[in-house]
Every structure is written in C-alpha cells, then in structure tokens.
Amino acid sequence: MNEDKRMSGIVTIGRSCESAPGIARTPAASTEFSQQARGNRLLEALAPADRALIVPHLKYCPLLQGAILQESETPVEQVYFPQSGMISLVVVMRTGEVVETAAVGREGVIGAFAGLGRWNAFTRAIVQVPGSAAFISAARFQQAVRQSEKITELVLRCKEALLSQVQQTAACNALHPLEARLARWLLHALDGSEGATLPLTQDALAHMLGARRTTVTFLARRLQDAGLIRYRRARIDVVDRAGLEQAACECYETVRRRTYEVGEDKAARVLDV
Amino acid sequence: MPLYYFHLHDSKGLSSDPDGTMLADDVAARAHARRVAQELMQHRELKTRHWKLQVCDMAGEVVFETLFASVDHTLDQLDPELRASLEQLSRSIGGLVVAISDCRMTIMQSHALLARAEGKPYLATVDGRRI
Numbered sequence: 001m002n003e004d005k006r007m008s009g010i011v012t013i014g015r016s017c018e019s020a021p022g023i024a025r026t027p028a029a030s031t032e033f034s035q036q037a038r039g040n041r042l043l044e045a046l047a048p049a050d051r052a053l054i055v056p057h058l059k060y061c062p063l064l065q066g067a068i069l070q071e072s073e074t075p076v077e078q079v080y081f082p083q084s085g086m087i088s089l090v091v092v093m094r095t096g097e098v099v100e101t102a103a104v105g106r107e108g109v110i111g112a113f114a115g116l117g118r119w120n121a122f123t124r125a126i127v128q129v130p131g132s133a134a135f136i137s138a139a140r141f142q143q144a145v146r147q148s149e150k151i152t153e154l155v156l157r158c159k160e161a162l163l164s165q166v167q168q169t170a171a172c173n174a175l176h177p178l179e180a181r182l183a184r185w186l187l188h189a190l191d192g193s194e195g196a197t198l199p200l201t202q203d204a205l206a207h208m209l210g211a212r213r214t215t216v217t218f219l220a221r222r223l224q225d226a227g228l229i230r231y232r233r234a235r236i237d238v239v240d241r242a243g244l245e246q247a248a249c250e251c252y253e254t255v256r257r258r259t260y261e262v263g264e265d266k267a268a269r270v271l272d273v
Numbered sequence: 274m275p276l277y278y279f280h281l282h283d284s285k286g287l288s289s290d291p292d293g294t295m296l297a298d299d300v301a302a303r304a305h306a307r308r309v310a311q312e313l314m315q316h317r318e319l320k321t322r323h324w325k326l327q328v329c330d331m332a333g334e335v336v337f338e339t340l341f342a343s344v345d346h347t348l349d350q351l352d353p354e355l356r357a358s359l360e361q362l363s364r365s366i367g368g369l370v371v372a373i374s375d376c377r378m379t380i381m382q383s384h385a386l387l388a389r390a391e392g393k394p395y396l397a398t399v400d401g402r403r404i
Contacts, residue, residue, distance in 0.1 A: 213294070214294055214305070215308075217292070
C-alpha cells in the first residue's frame with residue numbers, strides 16, 4: 001500500500017545545518033549586503049539600516065529536497081529566507097497524510113511570525129524544490145523586530161500574504177479541476193527553481209495535491225500530450241511555460257501578484273521614507 | 274499483494290497505466306478506481322462523465338471497469354431511474370468517442386502511409402500518440 005507510506009525516509013536537516021562545519025558562516029562586514037545574502041526578495045527590499053539588524057546574524061544552508069525546516073505544533077527555532085528553491089507548508093493529519101496548503105520561495109519567509117514572540121508552527125515546512133536559504137535564530141530575529149518598526153511591519157505583511165495564498169488555495173480546491181491545479185503548482189515550483197527542470201517525482205506531486213499517484217500520472221500525461229511538459233522518473237521539464245499558464249487556473253496569477261506586491265510595496269515605502 | 278493496472282479511456286483514446294498499483298484485493302481496487310475517477314473528474318463532471326477506467330490484473334485480464342458517470346457525486350440527487358439512463362447515455366457517448374477517435378486515427382494512418390509511399394514527410398504522432 002505505497003499510498004499510505006507518506007513522506008517516509010525524510011532527512012531532517014533544519015537545525016542541524018547550523019552546526020554543520022563549512023556550511024554556516026557569518027559575513028564579515030555587518031552593514032554591507034554581501035553577495036551571499038542576496039537572492040531573497042524580502043531581504044533585498046529592506047532599507048540598509050533595517051537590513052543591518054538581520055544580515056550579520058544570518059547563516060546559510062542548502063535546502064535539500066525532503067528536508068523539514070519546521071515541524072507542525074513545535075516551536076519555531078529558525079526563521080528562513082529562501083534564496084532559491086521552493087518550500088511547501090503542509091498540514092499533517094493524524095493518519096500521517098500530508099497535503100500542501102501553501103508554497104514559499106525566494107519572495108517569502110518561513111517562520112517569520114516567531115519574530116513577535118515564541119511561536120508554535122501550524123504547518124510542517126518541507127523542501128520540495130532544492131535550493132538554498134539564509135536563516136537567523138528566532139531569538140535574534142525577535143531582537144531585530146523589537147528594534148525596527150519596518151521589520152515588524154514586514155512580518156505582518158508576510159503573514160497577510162500567506163493568508164491570502166491559503167484563502168486562494170481553499171477557493172481553488174473547491175472550484176478548479178485537478179489538472180488546472182497541477183499546472184498551477186508546476187508554475188509555482190518553476191518560479192523557485194533555476195532552470196526549466198523540476199526534480200519532482202509523481203509521488204511527491206500526488207502528496208502535494210492530495211491525490212492518488214495514478215491520477216497524477218494521467219494528468220501529467222495529458223499535459224505532456226499537449227506539449228507543455230516532459231516527464232521522466234523523478235524529473236519534469238517544462239517545455240511550454242506560456243501554454244502551462246493557459247492550462248493553469250487564475251489562482252497562479254493572483255497568488256503571484258499578491259505575494260510580489262508584499263515585497264514591492266514594502267520596497268517602495270522604505271525608499272520613500 | 275497483487276498489482277492492478279488502471280487504464281484510462283478519455284476523450285482522446287486509451288492512456289495506459291505503466292506502473293500499476295499494489296492493492297490488497299478487488300474490493301480495494303474498486304475503491305481506488307472510484308477515488309481516481311473522482312479526482313480526475315472533479316469540477317469538470319459534465320465533460321468527463323463518459324470517461325472510464327479499465328482495471329486489469331497482472332495477466333492483463335480486465336477485472337472490471339469504472340464508468341465515471343457511475344461514481345459522479347453530482348448525480349447523487351437524481352432518482353435512480355434517471356441516473357441509470359444517464360449512465361447508459363454516458364456509456365454510449367464513450368463508445369461513440371472511441372469509434373470517432375479510431376476513425377480519425379485510421380484516416381491519419383492512411384495519410385501517413387500514402388505520404389511515406391511517395392517519400393514525403395508525414396505526421397508521425399498526434400497528442401503524443403504514434404500514428
């Protein structure tokens with residue numbers, strides 16, 4: 001019954017990558033926005049003074065596929081700013097079944113609400129598309145939040161953007177066919193990855209969409225027959241991005257616009273003041 | 274545990290299941306087919322009601338078929354007689370669609386054959402299926 005063995009065999013890195021030698025290091029200059037810290041849109045949108053409260057305390061880690069960055073119902077210890085890749089926020093049911101409720105890439109942050117005080121995560125954050133992230137301890141991030149209104153505002157805006165994504169997903173699940181949702185999901189994943197190739201198994205896709213693998217196989221084949229994607233074992237190539245956008249529901253465009261507005265609006269305001 | 278193959282007959286013809294799924298018995302296979310059909314047809318019931326899943330065992334023998342209309346939740350309110358006739362209609366449409374797609378394929382094969390005989394380029398696949 002391979003359908004029921006969800007997410008077994010996953011390596012948890014999360015906290016452990018902080019202590020891994022050679023991976024985590026702090027940039028030398030505190031105010032300088034080092035090359036290493038670039039990639040995350042929220043960090044890039046911060047004014048230098050606010051950025052200086054965070055960047056010196058950042059550490060860096062690769063995001064390995066399947067790694068769990070935060071676990072549901074446990075305290076958030078690190079705040080992650082993805083620089084590439086995509087992380088799914090999944091709800092874990094008592095049966096062990098997991099379903100994605102939102103996805104976060106370099107336009108967002110994971111665990112930011114812990115900046116307002118100790119916080120237990122509501123969802124499990126699991127890496128779907130590998131990449132890299134900058135992270136800061138929740139305690140350090142709380143200090144930055146206390147010192148800067150702008151960073152506090154950023155936390156609240158991100159929470160609102162996430163809520164908006166979850167609302168859109170709820171409506172999408174209630175109205176749109178799975179084929180359109182699959183197309184939408186692939187586009188999200190593509191935004192977080194470097195090229196046009198997604199290292200994804202159909203099992204992973206099935207878990208994320210909360211569907212049977214048999215179903216996802218047929219849907220992926222229909223997208224392939226339409227010349228939009230090409231799939232092999234554990235890898236999907238997007239051949240026709242514009243076509244995939246046509247096949248996706250409107251929710252892809254809505255979520256992307258709103259998420260990007262958080263960063264852009266923020267940037268505009270920071271520059272104005 | 275036996276392996277079951279779930280082949281899909283949609284509006285474009287047959288789409289075979291390459292991997293199969295391990296399931297306890299025929300009862301579990303029926304439940305799986307029902308779920309898969311419902312996931313494929315969700316929110317587009319009208320367009321997919323005539324699709325069906327053909328479930329085969331490891332020997333390739335057909336164990337049973339699941340017509341999408343027969344597991345369509347949106348028809349649950351109908352009275353049984355009306356529902357039965359709607360399912361029958363969907364079955365006929367499915368048969369018709371298969372016949373039309375077979376005809377179309379035969380025509381394309383003839384075109385390809387003629388072109389090949391004349392040494393001209395010809396359409397080799399359509400919708401990812403070989404002619």
